[in-house]
Amino acid sequence: MSGVVGIVSKKKVGKELLFSLNSIQHRGQDSAGIIVSDGKNLTRMRGSGLVSEVFSEKNLNKIDSHIGIGHVRSSPEGLNQDYNIEPLFSFIKGEEFSIGNDGNIMNYKSLKQDLENEGISFHTHTDSELIIFLIARYFKGDIVEAIRKTMAKLIGGYSCVIAMPDKLIAFRDRLGIRPLMLGHNEENIVIASENSAIEILGVDDYRDLEAGEIIVVDKDGFKSYKMEEDLNPRHCIFEYVYTSRPDANIDGINSYMFRRRCGEILFKESPVDVDLICPVPDSGTPSAIGYAQASGIPFAEGLVRNRYMGRTFIKCTQEEREIAVKQKLAPQKAVIKGKRIVLVDDSIVRGTTSINLIEQIRAAGVKEIHLMITSPPFKYPCYYGVDTPNKENLMASRLDVEEMREAIGVDSLHFISLEGLISASKTNGESFCKACFTGDYAKYGEKI
Numbered sequence: 001m002s003g004v005v006g007i008v009s010k011k012k013v014g015k016e017l018l019f020s021l022n023s024i025q026h027r028g029q030d031s032a033g034i035i036v037s038d039g040k041n042l043t044r045m046r047g048s049g050l051v052s053e054v055f056s057e058k059n060l061n062k063i064d065s066h067i068g069i070g071h072v073r074s075s076p077e078g079l080n081q082d083y084n085i086e087p088l089f090s091f092i093k094g095e096e097f098s099i100g101n102d103g104n105i106m107n108y109k110s111l112k113q114d115l116e117n118e119g120i121s122f123h124t125h126t127d128s129e130l131i132i133f134l135i136a137r138y139f140k141g142d143i144v145e146a147i148r149k150t151m152a153k154l155i156g157g158y159s160c161v162i163a164m165p166d167k168l169i170a171f172r173d174r175l176g177i178r179p180l181m182l183g184h185n186e187e188n189i190v191i192a193s194e195n196s197a198i199e200i201l202g203v204d205d206y207r208d209l210e211a212g213e214i215i216v217v218d219k220d221g222f223k224s225y226k227m228e229e230d231l232n233p234r235h236c237i238f239e240y241v242y243t244s245r246p247d248a249n250i251d252g253i254n255s256y257m258f259r260r261r262c263g264e265i266l267f268k269e270s271p272v273d274v275d276l277i278c279p280v281p282d283s284g285t286p287s288a289i290g291y292a293q294a295s296g297i298p299f300a301e302g303l304v305r306n307r308y309m310g311r312t313f314i315k316c317t318q319e320e321r322e323i324a325v326k327q328k329l330a331p332q333k334a335v336i337k338g339k340r341i342v343l344v345d346d347s348i349v350r351g352t353t354s355i356n357l358i359e360q361i362r363a364a365g366v367k368e369i370h371l372m373i374t375s376p377p378f379k380y381p382c383y384y385g386v387d388t389p390n391k392e393n394l395m396a397s398r399l400d401v402e403e404m405r406e407a408i409g410v411d412s413l414h415f416i417s418l419e420g421l422i423s424a425s426k427t428n429g430e431s432f433c434k435a436c437f438t439g440d441y442a443k444y445g446e447k448i
């Protein structure tokens with residue numbers, strides 16, 4: 001998981017990039033970087049840590065630039081090295097070029113192998129570097145054509161922003177798996193993973209890029225280049241369950257309302273008689289409210305969240321995740337002791353964080369715990385940019401629901417049905433990727 005932003009502004013973009021990146025910090029907390037253009041050259045600043053640890057408003061205020069891109073990254077396990085911090089910088093046929101990407105290229109290994117066989121050496125583990133080499137290969141003066149040819153080669157989910165000295169370019173993968181949006185007003189043209197990064201700059205007029213759409217922004221405004229072929233989009237449904245901020249409006253669906261409806265649907269599918277409905281904050285909160293309102297059972301904050309801790313799912317290692325859960329969530333004994341509770345969480349991936357959390361809640365003297373999950377069993381790895389373990393390490397892939405209940409140590413365990421999840425979107429679900437629940441990966445017209 002990562003977040004990207006690109007800005008062309010009448011104002012200096014340093015501070016704007018800082019505000020936008022802060023708004024999508026939840027998409028990646030391992031590193032942050034920006035690249036800005038002074039009209040002739042690109043300058044890069046980047047580092048490990050949160051946006052606020054890498055940049056200061058004072059330093060970014062000094063940047064005299066009107067074009068820039070930014071990136072926040074959550075690294076896959078073992079790939080947290082400095083040289084992987086994005087945006088990446090390079091040259092294409094002598095022109096300075098930089099790129100940041102959110103997503104994952106499924107055929108990365110074979111494309112990389114082809115390039116290495118031709119003598120090209122890679123300096124990072126990132127998909128972005130592969131994309132740079134492909135664009136460079138196809139670039140004969142027309143950047144849109146080079147990107148189109150590159151996209152025809154790539155299989156996977158990706159949302160890219162590119163800064164060149166005189167322009168900003170963005171493109172969304174051919175199935176629109178990862179989100180990407182364009183917003184504009186008189187002062188700013190902003191591209192970002194989520195609307196929060198656009199609205200923070202006072203831009204209220206925004207839309208999603210279509211699947212396969214390329215946007216080029218320069219001093220004259222922006223132009224859109226649509227895909228020539230017509231593929232059915234496969235927007236990531238997990239964005240609404242967990243990844244995005246609750247105020248995200250991605251491909252016409254608001255994440256908060258989606259999560260609320262999931263809670264209501266869960267109550268219809270799995271009603272339980274308890275004293276309190278408690279969320280695992282933050283992504284479980286809207287669904288717990290939905291469950292509480294549908295059932296008429298009081299909502300209560302049974303867990304206290306340490307606001308200064310980041311997201312646990314996107315920590316690199318299992319050990320980091322377990323320590324993070326302990327530091328992040330503490331049972332509120334005064335609320336839950338002696339009570340029968342429904343606990344609402346977004347997903348069970350490896351299962352180990354759920355086991356640890358339930359142990360803590362049990363130790364607080366809870367009478368019964370009924371765990372409600374607002375996604376179906378996560379049985380298959382994601383190959384489109386959400387960093388999940390391989391199939392053997394996904395709890396739902398190894399165990400059935402009763403075995404999971406026993407392993408986690410709850411009185412009952414309920415998952416929303418796939419039909420229920422889809423109905424929360426108020427669509428027929430055809431335009432969603434749901435592969436982590438179904439194993440039905442997009443085909444792109446060729447076998448993956």
Ligand code: SF4
Pocket residue numbers: 157177235236237238239381382383384385386433434435436437
């Ligand atoms: S496999 Fe799951 S997490 Fe990955 S893109 Fe599809 S819906 Fe999203």
